[in-house]
Amino acid sequence: MTTPTVKLNSGYDMPLVGFGLWKVNNDTCADQVYEAIKQGYRLFDGACDYGNETEAGQGVARAISEGIVKREELFIVSKLWNSFHDPERVEPIARKQLADWGVDYFDLYIVHFPIALKYVDPSVRYPPSWTSENGKLEFSNTPIQATWQAMEALVDAGLARSIGISNFSAQLVMDLLRYARVRPATLQIEHHPYLTQERLVEYAQKEGLVVTAYSSFGPLSFLELEVKNAVNSPPLFEHDLIKGIAEKHGRTPAQVLLRWATQRGIAVIPKSNNPTRLQQNLDVTGWNLEEGDIQKISELDRGLRFNDPLGYGLYVPIF
Numbered sequence: 001m002t003t004p005t006v007k008l009n010s011g012y013d014m015p016l017v018g019f020g021l022w023k024v025n026n027d028t029c030a031d032q033v034y035e036a037i038k039q040g041y042r043l044f045d046g047a048c049d050y051g052n053e054t055e056a057g058q059g060v061a062r063a064i065s066e067g068i069v070k071r072e073e074l075f076i077v078s079k080l081w082n083s084f085h086d087p088e089r090v091e092p093i094a095r096k097q098l099a100d101w102g103v104d105y106f107d108l109y110i111v112h113f114p115i116a117l118k119y120v121d122p123s124v125r126y127p128p129s130w131t132s133e134n135g136k137l138e139f140s141n142t143p144i145q146a147t148w149q150a151m152e153a154l155v156d157a158g159l160a161r162s163i164g165i166s167n168f169s170a171q172l173v174m175d176l177l178r179y180a181r182v183r184p185a186t187l188q189i190e191h192h193p194y195l196t197q198e199r200l201v202e203y204a205q206k207e208g209l210v211v212t213a214y215s216s217f218g219p220l221s222f223l224e225l226e227v228k229n230a231v232n233s234p235p236l237f238e239h240d241l242i243k244g245i246a247e248k249h250g251r252t253p254a255q256v257l258l259r260w261a262t263q264r265g266i267a268v269i270p271k272s273n274n275p276t277r278l279q280q281n282l283d284v285t286g287w288n289l290e291e292g293d294i295q296k297i298s299e300l301d302r303g304l305r306f307n308d309p310l311g312y313g314l315y316v317p318i319f
């Protein structure tokens with residue numbers, strides 16, 4: 001199965017559906033990436049913080065060596081972790097991440113959070129995570145503008161074809177667009193029916209940024225992390241509205257949630273450890289929901305954010 005693409009402001013095409021690699025286990029990651037490529041996935045959403053870029057790269061290498069896919073047919077996404085915002089750290093860490101993946105350019109390299117933390121030497125701790133060994137959050141004074149200029153230099157050097165941002169508010173996007181020489185191609189945000197962020201989505205799309213939704217299934221991904229408001233939220237898959245729409249179309253609730261996004265031009269990157277669900281998640285573009293149903297799903301919005309540093313006990317009140 002192939003997936004449609006969306007044109008980025010950098011001129012490159014990005015698949016509208018990809019495979020998110022957060023919490024994909026190290027011991028299975030290479031096989032899962034390889035299987036996903038066989039199933040038709042072309043976009044892989046990785047990050048330093050997920051701690052599995054080497055394994056993901058092994059899956060890619062196997063698929064390429066077997067002639068299943070060529071590098072240029074893949075769209076590999078990675079992210080700049082918070083500890084590497086100081087401008088002189090950006091290129092070296094991007095090069096390390098490229099080496100981990102075994103590729104010589106990223107299709108898209110994203111600033112993971114608008115939060116600069118103190119540098120951590122990768123030989124000492126990698127991925128660095130949020131806190132130091134003593135459990136403390138240590139910030140860097142680097143402003144986003146300086147980090148963004150270093151991101152732009154990655155494009156100049158051919159190490160990233162497009163660059164993007166994640167977890168940015170509209171105010172931060174607005175500010176960044178004032179000075180960006182290379183505009184961000186995408187904005188990756190938490191987006192599901194309990195957190196629709198309509199104003200932010202509309203603003204980003206108006207400015208020509210493609211919005212990518214993460215955690216499309218809402219609370220589900222956060223149950224294993226015991227995030228309190230996720231544990232206390234009704235599961236979206238069992239919501240009568242979602243179930244009813246799924247039955248009407250002969251689809252699963254997961255597919256309805258993904259189609260609700262893709263039908264509005266929002267890219268999705270669901271994660272699954274299960275081959276059947278992986279296949280299902282890719283089939284979320286060639287059929288349509290009724291506009292009225294899309295509206296009804298959007299009305300489930302409760303401003304419920306699950307991926308909030310505060311929810312993990314980290315005092316970073318960015319949202």
Ligand SMILES: NC(=O)c1ccc[n+]([C@@H]2O[C@H](COP(=O)([O-])OP(=O)(O)OC[C@H]3O[C@@H](n4cnc5c(N)ncnc54)[C@H](OP(=O)(O)O)[C@@H]3O)[C@@H](O)[C@H]2O)c1
Nearest residue numbers: 020021022045166214215216217221254270271272273277
């Ligand atoms: N930029 C950021 O700050 C940020 C933050 C969070 C996530 N992300 C990215 O977004 C990706 C997706 O978000 P996410 O990992 O939070 O979670 P998600 O894709 O919303 O949900 C994953 C959960 O849903 C289950 N699942 C997947 N497909 C299913 C299906 N068809 N039917 C039933 N259950 C299904 C998975 O279980 P099984 O594995 O057992 O199928 C897993 O428990 C991440 O992997 C990552 O790449 C980015």
